Amino acid sequence: MGNKFIVIEGLDGSGKTTVIYRIIQYLNKCGIINVITTREPGGTPVSDFLRVLIKYGGPISDPIDSISELLMIYAARFQLVKNVIKPALSRGYWVIGDRYDLSSQAYQGGGRGVDMLLLQALSDKVTSILYPDLTFYLDISPELSVSRIKNRIILDCLEQEPLSFFARVRSRYKKLASEKKNIIMIDASQSLEKVSAVIYRYLDWWVNKL
Ligand code: TMP
Numbered sequence: 001m002g003n004k005f006i007v008i009e010g011l012d013g014s015g016k017t018t019v020i021y022r023i024i025q026y027l028n029k030c031g032i033i034n035v036i037t038t039r040e041p042g043g044t045p046v047s048d049f050l051r052v053l054i055k056y057g058g059p060i061s062d063p064i065d066s067i068s069e070l071l072m073i074y075a076a077r078f079q080l081v082k083n084v085i086k087p088a089l090s091r092g093y094w095v096i097g098d099r100y101d102l103s104s105q106a107y108q109g110g111g112r113g114v115d116m117l118l119l120q121a122l123s124d125k126v127t128s129i130l131y132p133d134l135t136f137y138l139d140i141s142p143e144l145s146v147s148r149i150k151n152r153i154i155l156d157c158l159e160q161e162p163l164s165f166f167a168r169v170r171s172r173y174k175k176l177a178s179e180k181k182n183i184i185m186i187d188a189s190q191s192l193e194k195v196s197a198v199i200y201r202y203l204d205w206w207v208n209k210l
Helices: 016-029 045-056 066-090 101-112 116-127 142-149 163-179 192-207
Strands: 005-010 035-039 094-098 134-139 183-187
Touching: 005 016, 005 101, 016 035, 016 094, 016 134, 016 192, 035 066, 045 066, 066 094, 066 101, 066 116, 101 116, 101 163, 134 163, 134 192, 142 163, 163 183, 183 192
Parallel strands: 005 094, 005 134, 035 094, 134 183
Antiparallel strands: none
């Protein structure tokens, strides 16, 4: 059918939301109107419930362990893939994902340093049923990320982590982007026009073949 699953990744404050909006506008302009977006964690009733726990934590008496966080993230993703993303793709919709598996590799693997065997087993389970056609990783420095998010009224548990956490997340993102050919790394400290131009080049390639 030619429809694709495209993922946008990056540190908090890297401009994912604006870029996703631009992609939708661009696809619409090219006559592609069947487009849905997803945002992780979340996107089904169960996944949204888990999102609140993942972002805002458990009660003080029962703090969430990093392994529990990992399991909740994958539970939320599995629900989303099975109940929303796969059915949408089967109906011919383009799906633009605000985060997917690469976030877990970067945040839980790189940032939290969780057990890689467990992370890889969970990742394989999800990606064996759905792997993105292309992932755009919007690269910014941890300093820029922190300076962009510090004015938000409420910071979630992950956003409150120190700069060193985001440095580890970024370095895992960059490592994976350099190893895998369908992850495109874009310098997102550039203007929105420049970032969008790179993305449009890839979209054009697909759209022209439809
Ligand atoms: P956001 O929707 O504002 O981007 O918030 C999601 C937060 O959850 C963000 O700080 C990144 C984090 N996260 C992970 O740590 N691992 C994951 O796999 C995903 C999808 C998100």
